[in-house]
Each structure stands twice: as structure tokens, then as C-alpha cells.
Amino acid sequence: MKVSVPATSANLGPGFDCLGLAISMKNQVIIRPSKFHSVSLKGEGANNPALKDNNMFISIFNDFYHNLSHKKRHFRFEFQNEIPLSRGLGSSSAVIVSAIASAYAIEGIKLEKDKLLNLALAYESHPDNITPAVMGGFNVACVQENEVKYINKAIPKTLKAVIVVPNRAISTQMSRKTLPFKYSKEDTVFNISHSSLLTAAFMAEDWEMLKYASNDQIHQKYRMKQMPELFDVQKTALKEGALMSTLSGSGSTLFSMTYSDDSKNLEKALKLKFPHFRVFTVDFDNVGVRIEI
Numbered sequence: 007m008k009v010s011v012p013a014t015s016a017n018l019g020p021g022f023d024c025l026g027l028a029i030s031m032k033n034q035v036i037i038r039p040s041k042f043h044s045v046s047l048k049g050e051g052a053n054n055p056a057l058k059d060n061n062m063f064i065s066i067f068n069d070f071y072h073n074l075s076h077k078k079r080h081f082r083f084e085f086q087n088e089i090p091l092s093r094g095l096g097s098s099s100a101v102i103v104s105a106i107a108s109a110y111a112i113e114g115i116k117l118e119k120d121k122l123l124n125l126a127l128a129y130e131s132h133p134d135n136i137t138p139a140v141m142g143g144f145n146v147a148c149v150q151e152n153e154v155k156y157i158n159k160a161i162p163k164t165l166k167a168v169i170v171v172p173n174r175a176i177s178t179q180m181s182r183k184t185l186p187f188k189y190s191k192e193d194t195v196f197n198i199s200h201s202s203l204l205t206a207a208f209m210a211e212d213w214e215m216l217k218y219a220s221n222d223q224i225h226q227k228y229r230m231k232q233m234p235e236l237f238d239v240q241k242t243a244l245k246e247g248a249l250m251s252t253l254s255g256s257g258s259t260l261f262s263m264t265y266s267d268d269s270k271n272l273e274k275a276l277k278l279k280f281p282h283f284r285v286f287t288v289d290f291d292n293v294g295v296r297i298e299i
């Protein structure tokens with residue numbers, strides 16, 4: 007059985023904790039019944055022994071598997087990870103979503119995507135990553151009475167993401183600690199208006215509006231101070247034709263969106279100016295979690 011989950015870029019500038027989209031960089035796990043428990047790990051995180059020994063996937067999978075099944079079975083888990091860890095690309099959401107989906111699938115129990123999303127919410131309280139990880143596409147989401155309420159829209163093939171991934175990790179938990187406890191009325195109104203405009207721009211496919219709508223006053227500047235070069239990455243991306251350029255999730259990745267025709271130029275300019283960072287051009291993912299029995 008094979009499960010794959012896409013990476014995500016959350017917040018999209020002003021949509022702190024509520025906007026996110028999926029990109030076609032994915033983590034995949036193949037699970038087979040086996041005589042003994044065993045784990046193999048390839049790709050991102052492969053040289054991190056903690057991921058093999060104390061793997062968040064295995065512990066969430068076991069929580070669900072033991073609740074769903076009365077059989078005592080062992081499995082071989084083969085992980086192939088494309089999502090860099092702690093870079094604001096939703097690696098933890100991918101793990102949570104794939105672990106829950108795998109436990110149901112291995113038992114042959116059908117799990118609706120809406121239910122999967124709400125089960126994942128118990129492990130990741132911000133819906134802006136788990137919603138695109140499950141559903142794909144662009145998503146606006148909020149949590150009410152312990153349920154995710156969301157609206158989802160596919161992103162056209164004429165657009166691509168160009169991401170700049172620094173070599174330094176930023177943990178989401180630590181990055182949230184850099185944010186103020188209180189915001190002024192001006193900053194609050196600024197973000198509500200820009201986040202609403204950004205949502206409308208995605209829905210109306212008005213891509214030229216993104217450069218205005220993607221401005222933010224409540225999280226990026228505080229977080230990017232930890233790695234001031236990110237301001238330069240953002241400025242360069244916008245100067246080189248990005249439709250928008252925002253801190254991905256809690257960082258450290260900078261996410262930019264471009265017309266497909268412009269993406270190679272943008273990638274080239276960013277690689278030239280920031281040779282010490284990894285730069286990737288990727289499609290958007292409109293499917294979300296995939297399960298193959």
C-alpha cells in the first residue's frame with residue numbers, strides 16, 4: 007500500500023493560520039506486512055537517526071492502527087521524503103495526514119477526506135497546512151467547534167511555484183514565539199482586508215492582484231528578522247517578476263508564485279543571487295493525499 011501527501015505553503019502573506027495551498031513536492035510511504043517491524047528512510051531527513059528511531063509517523067500510525075485493528079501485525083515502512091523538514095513546507099502536516107490515512111487504508115476502512123482532515127486537526131491545530139495537504143489546491147480554512155470549515159479551489163496549470171529553501175531550519179513552535187501577543191487595530195484591519203482580497207483574487211483567478219493582496223503586517227517581518235537575507239530574497243523575487251512572494255508557513259522557505267512561462271527566469275535569477283540556498287520550480291498539486299492499495 008502506498009500513501010503520498012503534498013508539501014504545503016501556509017499563510018500566503020496576510021492569511022495567517024487560515025490560507026494555504028499544496029505544491030507537488032511529496033512525501034511517500036510504502037507499507038507492507040512483514041515478520042518484523044522495520045523502517046527505511048530515503049530523501050529529506052534520511053541522515054537524521056532520530057527520524058528512524060522515534061518517528062512521528064510510526065507513533066501516530068500505531069495510535070490509529072491499534073484502535074482500528076485487533077490483529078497483531080508487523081509492518082515494513084519505506085519512506086521516500088521530498089519535503090524538507092522545518093522549512094515551512096508542512097512536513098509535519100504531511101506526516102500526520104499520511105499516518106492517519108495509512109492506518110485506515112491498511113485495515114481496508116474507507117476514510118472520507120473530511121473526516122481525515124478533522125482527525126488531523128487533533129495533531130496540528132492550524133488548518134492552513136492540513137487542509138491543502140488533504141485536499142490539494144488553494145484553501146481558505148477556519149476552525150469552529152473543533153471542525154475545519156474550508157473552501158477549496160484548484161490552481162490552474164498556467165502557474166508555478168518557485169521556492170527558495172535556506173539551509174537553516176526554523177521550527178514552527180519557535181517561530182510562533184517571535185510573534186507579538188497583541189496587534190494594533192491598524193495592523194488587524196490591514197491583514198483582514200489583504201487576506202480577504204487575496205482569497206478573492208484566487209477565486210476570481212485575478213493573478214495581477216496578488217502583489218497588492220499578499221502584503222502582511224502581522225507575522226512575516228517578525229519571523230524574517232531571524233534570517234534577514236529573506237527580505238532580500240523576497241525583494242528579488244518580486245523584482246524578477248513573481249506575482250507574489252511570501253514566507254512559506256513559519257519559514258524558513260520563501261514561496262513565490264509565477265506564470266509558468268516566467269518561472270525558469272525567476273528560478274535562474276534566484277539561483278544566481280542566492281547560490282547557497284536551494285531553489286526549486288514546482289507545479290501546484292490539486293489532489294492532496296493519494297492512497298493506492
Ligand SMILES: Nc1ncnc2c1ncn2[C@@H]1O[C@H](COP(=O)(O)OP(=O)(O)O)[C@@H](O)[C@H]1O
Pocket residue numbers: 033051057061062063087090091092093094095096097098099101176177178179255256
Ligand atoms: N518525514 C518526517 N518523518 C518524521 N517526522 C517528521 C518528518 N517531517 C517532519 N517531521 C517532524 O515534524 C517536525 C517539523 O515540524 P515543523 O517545525 O512544524 O516544521 P514544518 O514547517 O516542516 O512542518 C520535525 O522536527 C519532526 O519531528
Ligand SMILES: N[C@@H](CCOP(=O)(O)O)C(=O)O
Pocket residue numbers: 014016017022023024093094095096097098132134135178182254255256257
Ligand atoms: N500558520 C502556521 C503555519 C505553519 O506552517 P509550517 O509549514 O511552518 O508548519 C504558522 O504560521 O505558524
